[in-house]
Amino acid sequence: MTTTSATSSIVSALGAGSGVDMTALATNLANAQFQLRNERLTLQSEKVQRQISVASEIKNALSILANSLGDRVRVGDLSSQASVANSSVATASTPAGATGSGSYSLEVLSLARGQTLSSPAVANATTTVGAGSLTLRFGQTSGSGFTEDSSQAAVTIDIAAGATLTDVAAAINAKRSGVTAYVAQTVDGATLVFKGAEGAQSGFIVEATETAGQEGLAAFAWNPSAGGDASRLLAQSADASFMLDGLAMTSKTNVTGQVAPGLVLSLKGTNAGSPTTVAFSSPTATIADAMQDLVTALNEIIGGLNTATDPSTGDLAGDSGARALKRSLASLGTEVIMPNAAAGAPRTLSDLGLSVQRDGTFTLDSARLQATMSRDPDAVSAMFTTGLYGVYATVDKISRNAAKTGDPGTIGGSITRYQKLSTELAKATTKLAEQQETLRAQMVARFAKADTRISQSQSTLSFLQSQIAVWNKSDD
Numbered sequence: 001m002t003t004t005s006a007t008s009s010i011v012s013a014l015g016a017g018s019g020v021d022m023t024a025l026a027t028n029l030a031n032a033q034f035q036l037r038n039e040r041l042t043l044q045s046e047k048v049q050r051q052i053s054v055a056s057e058i059k060n061a062l063s064i065l066a067n068s069l070g071d072r073v074r075v076g077d078l079s080s081q082a083s084v085a086n087s088s089v090a091t092a093s094t095p096a097g098a099t100g101s102g103s104y105s106l107e108v109l110s111l112a113r114g115q116t117l118s119s120p121a122v123a124n125a126t127t128t129v130g131a132g133s134l135t136l137r138f139g140q141t142s143g144s145g146f147t148e149d150s151s152q153a154a155v156t157i158d159i160a161a162g163a164t165l166t167d168v169a170a171a172i173n174a175k176r177s178g179v180t181a182y183v184a185q186t187v188d189g190a191t192l193v194f195k196g197a198e199g200a201q202s203g204f205i206v207e208a209t210e211t212a213g214q215e216g217l218a219a220f221a222w223n224p225s226a227g228g229d230a231s232r233l234l235a236q237s238a239d240a241s242f243m244l245d246g247l248a249m250t251s252k253t254n255v256t257g258q259v260a261p262g263l264v265l266s267l268k269g270t271n272a273g274s275p276t277t278v279a280f281s282s283p284t285a286t287i288a289d290a291m292q293d294l295v296t297a298l299n300e301i302i303g304g305l306n307t308a309t310d311p312s313t314g315d316l317a318g319d320s321g322a323r324a325l326k327r328s329l330a331s332l333g334t335e336v337i338m339p340n341a342a343a344g345a346p347r348t349l350s351d352l353g354l355s356v357q358r359d360g361t362f363t364l365d366s367a368r369l370q371a372t373m374s375r376d377p378d379a380v381s382a383m384f385t386t387g388l389y390g391v392y393a394t395v396d397k398i399s400r401n402a403a404k405t406g407d408p409g410t411i412g413g414s415i416t417r418y419q420k421l422s423t424e425l426a427k428a429t430t431k432l433a434e435q436q437e438t439l440r441a442q443m444v445a446r447f448a449k450a451d452t453r454i455s456q457s458q459s460t461l462s463f464l465q466s467q468i469a470v471w472n473k474s475d476d
Contacts, residue, residue, distance in 0.1 A: 023444060030440035037432055045425045050315045052418045054308045058301060058325070059403055059411045065297045066392070066399035069290075073392045077286045078384035080377075082263050086276035091266045099382045100262025103279035104245050108270045112240035112254045115141060115196040115203045118232050119220050121189035122165055129168060130216025131161040132209045136179055141203035141237065143230035146223060149201045155179075161214055165190050168220070179204060192220065196237055199252035203237040240267050243275070283381060284373050288366065290384070291352060294391070295364045302329055302360045321402070321414035328398050330356055337394045338383055345379035346372050349391065352380065 072078060080100050082092035089108050094100055122129065138152040155177040159168055165183050169192060172181040178197040183190055196202050205228070208221040222228040240251040244259055251257070254267040263278065305326055308316040316322040333350040341347045353369035356362055373380045383390045403412040 026440050026443035029443055030436050033439065034432060034436040038429075038436075041425060041429050041432065045422065045429065047315065048418050048422045048425060051319075052415060052422065054304070054315045055319070055321065055411050055415045055418065058304050058308065058322070059415065061297075061301050061304065062325075062399045062402055062411075065294075065301065066396040068297075069294065069392050069395055070386065072290060073384055073386055078283055078290055079381040080262065080280040080283060082278055082280050084265075084276060084278050086271060088269050089271045089276050090268055090278075092278055093264045093266070094262045095258060095264060096386045098258065098262040099378055099385065100260065100280045101378045101381075103277055104260060104263070105243075105275040106265070106278050107243040107272060107275040108267050109241040109243065109272050110238065110270060111267055112198040112251060113235055113238050114198045115194075115233070115237040116235035117194040117196075117204075117206070117222060118184075118234055119192040119194075120232075121186060121191045123189055125166045125183045125185070125190045126164045127190065128162055128164055128216070129159075129219070131159055131163060131211040131214040132217045133158050134168075134172070134217060134220055135207040135209070136177060136204045137207065138178075138202065138204050140200050141205065141224060141233070143233055143236070144224050146203070146205050146225045152201070159217060161211065165192055168192060178202065193234075198237070198240075198254060200237055200239045201252070242267065244278075282377055283384075284370075284377065287373065287380060287384060288369060291354070291364055291369060294395075295354065295362045298329065298332070298362045302326070302362070305329075306360060316414070319414050320409050321411040324409045325398075325402050325411055326360060328401070330360055332356070332394070332398070333362070335394065337391065338379075338389050340389065341379060341382075345376055346383065349394075352383070352391075 074096075076094065079094065082094060082100055084090045084092050084106065090106060134157045136155045136157070137146075137148055138154070139146060139148040155175055157168075157171050157175055159171060163171070169181040169183050172179060172194070180195050182193055182195075184193050185191075194204070194206070196204050205223040205225075206221050207223070208217040208219075210217050222232055224230060224233070240254050240256070242249055242251075242265075249256075249259060251265075251267070256265045256267070258264055262280070265278075305316075305322060308314045309319065309322050309326065311317050333354045333356050334348055336347050337349065338345070338347045346352060351368075351372055353365035353367070353372070354362060355365060384392070386392060401407075402410050404410045405412040405416045407413045408417065
């Protein structure tokens, strides 16, 4: 408050003696002294902001291209996709990075299933059933025998005193052993139902250990090798059995492994005696569209780069990150993107018709692309997967390298450098403004003193003029 009053006093007093607006004079003089430096900082700040904006646009455009290409590859329409003529028998898929071709006959003889075992019935789900523990041992079961699989660890479930049938089911489920349980209310009463995982070796037996004085768990024990009631085995565990091109195959689950190159089956039903066909489709048309889209997107990026790096007008003229990105894109056509391709198979994007012009832009030779796809469709499809090599992996690598903020030779590194410079310029601008204000305040103070002296001189002159006038009048 004191500072404000003092300043107002000075401002109101300035010019009172001389008639000159000393406050405006001080401001104008300070502005004039700092004008060139302020303008220089403003121009530098504006340029740096343009550099950040342009570099970020290029980096983001490249990232969007890589992500879009990855999304399209993952959809699967750029590689051969298998389909099953009778979808009620099975569906087909292709693992990431794999490709398939041709057609196969498929005959599903039986589906994989898990073991289902019931317990003797009790009154209801809240009936107490004793205390102790139940132990599950895994292997291959039948109505009359059990062969344990020693590679699978036994699972013991502790049953607390006072446990009900519902509590036993919850304890089994809590173990997450591959065996689940639920309580079924049947016409005979409440029954505990055990359900195992798919596969012949996923069968199980149940052993019981009872706490003295709290017997009852023995009713859940079941082992066909020890005279267990065969009627309690509601379903026996089994592997899936099927024929592919007449070759007998099995699977522990209804989702098979890769039974042929690029082919995984999800078995749904049986068709013994009535084989269906599994066939791979050719993605020729979608690959041609994708290549044209790639060329269009690359040309948008290189167009922005060319404008930004123009020696006369470009905001990124001489920028090391921009130059490095241009070099990477310039070699895109000839870079080997399928190093493990067989002899004679396409290995580069130029094999797919991509070429680079003198100005860095790209063109697509559709005739060459079609010729390559006709000659080796499987190898072309293999270039459009999410594997370590291929079109997507190459573009994604360029994008990720360009985005590295810690490398001064990348667009990402350039953005980091410009952002740091922007911060330094902002600090310099603030410091210069403080210096300018200090100078203005100093001049205001000096001018206040000068104005006071002028006012005093004018008062003295006025007094002398009055005295002289009196003297002159006396002489008359």
